[in-house]
Amino acid sequence: MDNRYSFVGGDRGTWRVAEIRAIVGDGLAAVDRVDVVNQAVAEVPPNSRWVLQSFTSNIRYAKRDEITQLRAVQPSLNRSEAAIAVLIPIKKNAQWWAMAQDERRAIFEEQSHHTATGLEYLPQVARQLHHCRDLGEPFDFLTWFEFAPEHTQAFNELLMRMRDTKEWNYVECEVEVWLHRALERSL
Ligand code: HEM
Numbered sequence: 001m002d003n004r005y006s007f008v009g010g011d012r013g014t015w016r017v018a019e020i021r022a023i024v025g026d027g028l029a030a031v032d033r034v035d036v037v038n039q040a041v042a043e044v045p046p047n048s049r050w051v052l053q054s055f056t057s058n059i060r061y062a063k064r065d066e067i068t069q070l071r072a073v074q075p076s077l078n079r080s081e082a083a084i085a086v087l088i089p090i091k092k093n094a095q096w097w098a099m100a101q102d103e104r105r106a107i108f109e110e111q112s113h114h115t116a117t118g119l120e121y122l123p124q125v126a127r128q129l130h131h132c133r134d135l136g137e138p139f140d141f142l143t144w145f146e147f148a149p150e151h152t153q154a155f156n157e158l159l160m161r162m163r164d165t166k167e168w169n170y171v172e173c174e175v176e177v178w179l180h181r182a183l184e185r186s187l
Contacts, residue, residue, distance in 0.1 A: 003056045005130055006041035007087060007142060009034055010048025015085055015179035023163075025091070025173035034087065034179055036144075052089060054130030054142045061105045066115050073122040082126060082146035086155065087177040089139035096170035097133075112165035121158045124151040139173060 009017075009028060013035025020028055029049040041051050059067065096104065108114050118127075126146040133140035147155055159176075162168060 002038065004038070004040045005054045005056070005142075006037045006039065007034055007052040007054070008037060008041055008045060008048050009050040009052075009177075010045060012047075014182055016182045018178040018180050019176075021176040021178070023174040023176060024171055025175075027175050028089075028177065033182070034177065052132070052139065052142055053135050053137055054132040055135070056128065057131050060101070061108050062115060066109075069119060070115070070122070073119065075123045075126045077126050077128060077144075077146055079126065079146065079148075081148040083181045084149055084152060085144065085146045085179040085181070087179065088143045088145070089173070089175050089177075090141045090143060090171055091139045091173035092170045093172040107170075108167055112167035114162070114165070114167060117161055117165075118158070121151075121154060124148070125155060125158070 009031035011032050013033040015034045015036070017031055017034060020030060022028075031049050040053055044051050062070065099107075109116070124147055128144045130142040130144065131140070132142060145155065163171075
């Protein structure tokens with residue numbers, strides 16, 4: 001299936017690890033590179049320390065007008081100027097998952113303004129949401145962001161604003177993996 005992805009932490013790949021920060025809960029083992037592979041990698045390859053698996057999927061919460069607004073401004077991944085990427089795996093708690101879809105949407109958008117806030121940082125930040133809860137993975141989501149180095153401060157401000165919302169009361173694990181695009185593909 002072409003919507004399957006694996007993020008392999010090891011010694012190869014396009015992205016060189018600048019820093020791994022555990023924000024809530026455990027972090028991830030230190031590695032030199034992250035390889036983003038468009039397929040399911042079932043086992044940790046030699047010289048690698050972890051694999052996070054995911055899939056891209058349909059929209060869950062966004063309403064028509066939000067989708068229209070996002071499509072009007074969201075940039076694509078892999079822009080040549082986007083030399084920085086941040087992989088942020090996130091796990092939400094049992095209380096979040098016990099709620100109904102409409103209750104989660106109310107916290108996500110009406111009370112936390114996730115999309116409205118995020119839209120302020122487009123088109124500078126390109127993003128891709130990956131799901132993994134249904135794969136039995138340690139995280140529920142792998143969120144991926146790309147931007148040019150001059151937008152690093154704005155991205156950090158976005159992270160602070162997101163973490164100050166009611167939605168983030170339900171986040172029980174969160175890790176930041178800061179990446180720089182490597183000039184050569186692998187070591
Ligand atoms: C860059 C600006 C951002 C925009 C425009 C944005 C937009 C969105 C939208 C529209 C969704 C809902 C997708 C759906 O309806 O299925 C979503 C989900 C999500 N976003 Fe963001 N986002 C941004 C930044 C962030 C950041 C910085 C983080 C993490 C620190 C993040 C974490 C998530 C997570 C975990 C979900 C899934 C939530 C859930 O299903 O419970 N987003 N985002």
